[in-house]
Amino acid sequence: TGGPDAGSGGGGTDDLIVGFSQVGAESGWRTANTISIQGSFKAADIELKFSDAQGKQENQIKAIRSYIQQGVDVIAFSPVVESGWDTVLGEAKAAGIPVVLTDRSVDSTDDTLYESFLGSDFILEGEKAGDWVNTEFADATDVKVVELQGTTGAAPANDRAEGFRNKVTDPKFDIVATQTGDFTRAGGKQVMEAFLKANPKIDLVYAHNDDMGLGAIEAIEAAGLVPGKDIKIVTVDAVKDGMTALAAGKINFIVECSPLLGDQLVDIAKKVAAGETVEKRIVTEETTFDQEQAKAALPDRKY
Ligand code: AHR
Numbered sequence: 001t002g003g004p005d006a007g008s009g010g011g012g013t014d015d016l017i018v019g020f021s022q023v024g025a026e027s028g029w030r031t032a033n034t035i036s037i038q039g040s041f042k043a044a045d046i047e048l049k050f051s052d053a054q055g056k057q058e059n060q061i062k063a064i065r066s067y068i069q070q071g072v073d074v075i076a077f078s079p080v081v082e083s084g085w086d087t088v089l090g091e092a093k094a095a096g097i098p099v100v101l102t103d104r105s106v107d108s109t110d111d112t113l114y115e116s117f118l119g120s121d122f123i124l125e126g127e128k129a130g131d132w133v134n135t136e137f138a139d140a141t142d143v144k145v146v147e148l149q150g151t152t153g154a155a156p157a158n159d160r161a162e163g164f165r166n167k168v169t170d171p172k173f174d175i176v177a178t179q180t181g182d183f184t185r186a187g188g189k190q191v192m193e194a195f196l197k198a199n200p201k202i203d204l205v206y207a208h209n210d211d212m213g214l215g216a217i218e219a220i221e222a223a224g225l226v227p228g229k230d231i232k233i234v235t236v237d238a239v240k241d242g243m244t245a246l247a248a249g250k251i252n253f254i255v256e257c258s259p260l261l262g263d264q265l266v267d268i269a270k271k272v273a274a275g276e277t278v279e280k281r282i283v284t285e286e287t288t289f290d291q292e293q294a295k296a297a298l299p300d301r302k303y
Pocket of ligand 1 (some may be wrong): 075104209257
């Protein structure tokens with residue numbers, strides 16, 4: 001954590017300075033992502049100025065402006081929400097500082113405002129969750145679904161909702177409630193408590209990340225129901241706590257979203273700083289896990 005000036009690097013050998021604005025520390029995924037990025041820049045001996053926006057777009061805009069003022073070589077950031085970036089990205093462009101989008105994208109129509117976008121295909125993640133739901137409930141006739149959405153306006157919330165709906169099209173599925181839990185465990189728990197009170201029958205929880213799914217598990221257990229059996233749960237991320245709940249049968253399926261973007265970001269930052277062209281879109285490779293696959297993968301899971 002720290003303000004825009006809270007550097008975590010230490011004077012890189014080649015004098016490259018990168019400014020990074022992180023979303024916050026809302027989830028296990030985010031913590032793993034921060035560790036990956038800070039670790040990779042340290043290992044590469046490149047100075048990284050790191051700031052935590054604590055979930056607020058205005059803090060990110062402030063951090064980016066501060067990086068522009070300081071004249072860093074590259075700015076990278078994971079946008080809290082998709083909209084509202086054109087002005088500040090235009091300022092970076094005018095200052096001649098290349099910008100790399102990390103993890104999340106912006107909805108700007110002018111793609112000259114950034115050099116590259118490194119991160120997951122969130123629509124595909126939602127579609128993978130939807131594919132699993134179609135198979136799991138193939139023989140069911142009436143399926144009541146509740147959805148715990150990520151942060152309102154964030155790319156992964158928008159896209160995971162869209163991808164899921166691309167696949168879960170059979171009229172037997174009824175999404176009876178959808179609300180944001182802000183990607184946090186506490187948010188997932190609170191919203192699930194309300195869902196349980198308002199809905200006499202829930203067959204499936206679709207949580208946009210593991211943390212909200214873990215919060216939902218607490219609410220389901222507190223209501224005297226068995227997560228993974230009475231109410232099935234599908235989530236996105238595959239962080240260690242999520243995988244542990246999956247292996248224990250409390251979650252039914254997880255779509256992976258990899259937070260380990262540090263090494264690739266270092267590589268891209270070096271290239272754009274040297275004026276080289278990089279791929280505009282670099283998609284992270286990811287898989288999915290059922291309960292048996294989680295048991296097998298868990299011992300080696302690093303985060
Ligand atoms: O942008 C990636 C998402 O942000 C992760 O899936 C979620 O856990 C995090 O908060």
